[in-house]
Amino acid sequence: MQRPPLFESDGFIYWKNRFETYVKSKDLDLWHVITDGDFPPIQFNPETKKDEIVSFHKQNDDLKKKLAKNNEAKMVIYNALPRKEYERIFMCQTAKEIWDTLLITHQGNNQVKANKIDLLVQQYEQFMIPEEESIDNAFAKFNTIITSLKALDEGFSSKNCVRNLANCDW
Known part of the structure; x- marks a missing residue:
């Protein structure tokens, strides 16, 4: 092994x-x-x-x-x-x-975990791509938020994630 x-x-x-x-x-x-x-x-x-x-x-x-x-x-x-x-x-x-x-x-315990999830959900909902940022960098930041949420057992579907990213102002 x-x-x-x-x-x-x-x-x-x-x-x-x-x-x-x-x-x-x-x-x-x-x-x-x-x-x-x-x-x-x-x-x-x-x-x-x-x-x-x-x-x-x-x-x-x-x-x-x-x-x-x-x-x-x-x-x-x-x-x-x-x-x-x-x-x-x-x-x-x-x-x-x-x-x-x-x-x-x-x-962390459940309360710490819940606080982390709340913070990540807020980042997810407020995600915007600044004009000067490349698509690759923006996607990397967005992916970090989503990956962290999924790792903390928050059930965000890929469909909603893509929808949120697609609605960003490019």
């Missing part, structure tokens, strides 16, 4: 998207463990016809492989982090705890 993208605190959204794509391309179960938490040690019992918690010594190989995903996910995250970031998260027990800590540290 090749190394995941190296963490960039000053470009966290860029790194986050690349890291997510990397992990999903390797193993979707890993991404599940990072975002949703460990798989529970549960197996279907044909006698009782119910899912039951299974002690380690009674777990089959498939379940053990799923349960090992947390350590595998933690290792993928560790391999992406520099020492300074590792020192922030080394006490976390699960990959989900690590991921949530990174998100809060570099993206």
Whole structure:
């Protein structure tokens, strides 16, 4: 397995998207463990016809492989982090705890995220292209706003983005 993208605190959204794509391309179960938490040690019992918690010594190989995903996910995250970031998260027990800590540290809590979205929406709605600016530079600025909005889970459709750009005074 090749190394995941190296963490960039000053470009966290860029790194986050690349890291997510990397992990999903390797193993979707890993991404599940990072975002949703460990798989529970549960197996279907044909006698009782119910899912039951299974002690380690009674777990089959498939379940053990799923349960090992947390350590595998933690290792993928560790391999992406520099020492300074590792020192922030080394006490976390699960990959989900690590991921949530990174998100809060570099993206902020829900209120900070909402404030960032509000600011970006305002920039989006007020976007104008000055006469002296090239189309390439203007598009790059507009694309940065849209990419940041999408990265913060704001659902702007491409159709609306194109419409806004097309309505700019050229």
